[in-house]
Amino acid sequence: MPRQRLSNNPQPDAKRRSPCPVACALDLLGDKWTLLVVRDLLLGRSRFKDFASSPEGIPSNILSDRLERLLAANVIRQKPAEEGGKRLAYELTEKGIALRPMVRAIRDWGLKWEPGTRAELQPVR
Amino acid sequence: MPRQRLSNNPQPDAKRRSPCPVACALDLLGDKWTLLVVRDLLLGRSRFKDFASSPEGIPSNILSDRLERLLAANVIRQKPAEEGGKRLAYELTEKGIALRPMVRAIRDWGLKWEPGTRAELQPVR
DNA sequence: GTATTTCACTTGCATTTTGCAAGCATTGTA
DNA sequence: TACAATGCTTGCAAAATGCAAGTGAAATAC
Numbered sequence: 524m525p526r527q528r529l530s531n532n533p534q535p536d537a538k539r540r541s542p543c544p545v546a547c548a549l550d551l552l553g554d555k556w557t558l559l560v561v562r563d564l565l566l567g568r569s570r571f572k573d574f575a576s577s578p579e580g581i582p583s584n585i586l587s588d589r590l591e592r593l594l595a596a597n598v599i600r601q602k603p604a605e606e607g608g609k610r611l612a613y614e615l616t617e618k619g620i621a622l623r624p625m626v627r628a629i630r631d632w633g634l635k636w637e638p639g640t641r642a643e644l645q646p647v648r
Numbered sequence: 649m650p651r652q653r654l655s656n657n658p659q660p661d662a663k664r665r666s667p668c669p670v671a672c673a674l675d676l677l678g679d680k681w682t683l684l685v686v687r688d689l690l691l692g693r694s695r696f697k698d699f700a701s702s703p704e705g706i707p708s709n710i711l712s713d714r715l716e717r718l719l720a721a722n723v724i725r726q727k728p729a730e731e732g733g734k735r736l737a738y739e740l741t742e743k744g745i746a747l748r749p750m751v752r753a754i755r756d757w758g759l760k761w762e763p764g765t766r767a768e769l770q771p772v773r
Numbered sequence: 774g775t776a777t778t779t780c781a782c783t784t785g786c787a788t789t790t791t792g793c794a795a796g797c798a799t800t801g802t803a
Numbered sequence: 804t805a806c807a808a809t810g811c812t813t814g815c816a817a818a819a820t821g822c823a824a825g826t827g828a829a830a831t832a833c
Contacts, residue, residue, distance in 0.1 A: 541703040544758025544765035545687050545751060552754075554790095555678040562670050571810050578666040582792050587811060609800065610809070618761050625753040626670060629677075632750055633669025636743050640669035679819095696781050707821050712782060734829065735780070 551596050552622075556581050557589050558629065561598070561615070561622050566643060569612040570604060598622070676721050677747075681706050682714050683754065686723070686740070686747050691768060694737040695729060723747070 540546050552558055559581065563574050574586055581589075590613065593599045598619040604610040615622075633640050665671050677683055684706065688699050699711055706714075715738065718724045723744040729735040740747075758765050 539764075540705070542765050543684075543687075543703070543768060544755045544762060546684060546704050547762045547765045548754045548758035549680050549683060553678065553680040553683070555674050558674060558678070559668075559671060562668075572808080575810090578668070579671050580665070582794095583811070584793090584813085585791070588790095621757060621761060625750070625757055628750040628753040629673045630669045632746055633671075633673040636746060637669060637672040639664075639667060640672045641667050643668060697779085700781090708782065709784085709822090710820070713819095 551592065551598075552625075556585055557593070558622075558626060560586070560589055560593065561619065562626055562630075562643075564599065564613065564615050564619065565623055565626055569602075569614055570610075571613075593619070676717065676723075681710055682718070683747075683751060685711070685714055685718065686744065687751055687755075687768075689724065689738065689740050689744065690748055690751055694727075694739060695735075696738075718744070 540550065552561075556579075559577065559579055560574050563577055568574060568577075571586065571590075574590075575581060575583055590599070594601070596618075597616055599613045600616050601611045602614055604612040630642065634642060665675065677686075681704075684702065684704055685699050688702055693699060693702075696711065696715075699715075700706060700708055715724070718738075719726070721743075722741055724738045725741050726736045727739055729737040755767065759767060
């Protein structure tokens with residue numbers, strides 16, 4: 524049997540705090556790490572080691588957990604890292620790509636109001 | 649002495665995880681509750697009881713903590729709840745009002761991708 | 774003026790999440 | 804075949820969260 528990778532078992536929607544779209548989005552994305560992974564994906568990074576080596580230093584167990592949750596929510600999917608290779612990489616789904624305006628809004632606010640921040644070498648397109 | 653209210657002592661910028669504006673914004677806003685308070689403020693709510701009675705049911709100790717952090721970050725400020733009254737309310741500063749595009753982006757994503765969500769009676773203008 | 778209720782919190786404590794370090798089985802490379 | 808890199812998992816201490824129950828000042832009712 525091939526080694527088990529992070530599973531993608533979409534769960535039925537967990538109980539929501541409210542029908543508010545903001546609250547609902549925050550149930551998935553509202554923490555210190557998840558949107559940094561999305562940021563990395565938007566910047567073109569795709570592999571576990573890439574996310575793990577971002578300057579913020581996400582712990583590997585947290586990264587595993589967040590990838591699992593993003594898979595379950597269909598924000599990302601797995602793909603082979605290279606043609607023919609067996610290693611896996613991650614990419615944004617349409618639902619994930621749709622997060623770009625959100626990440627851009629966060630980036631723009633940070634740039635304007637948090638002194639000393641600067642945009643990535645690769646801007647979030 | 650008047651009773652002590654939540655203090656507004658802006659701290660020198662804590663150590664940052666990275667100079668990335670997204671990471672920096674998430675250090676302040678990246679959790680399940682903070683942006684819901686901002687949402688309520690954008691919807692015109694201004695008092696502790698208003699935030700506490702939103703449908704998500706934020707625990708009062710968490711609400712206290714989040715108001716304190718937003719005060720310290722100059723995202724909100726205190727004002728008297730009514731003319732002449734001694735009770736306090738909260739309002740967004742310019743820095744806080746600048747969060748509107750971010751909250752709107754989150755709301756729009758939630759509306760589009762999380763089935764069953766619906767916008768507030770009072771839309772986020 | 775006094776009693777009562779509301780408001781804006783605080784406190785204590787159990788539960789959950791986070792963070793760090795170490796370990797480990799595959800996969801790729803020399 | 805050895806060795807290193809990758810993509811995780813595990814164990815555990817520390818921090819954050821969530822719930823319930825206070826608490827004292829301010830507003831309201833009587």
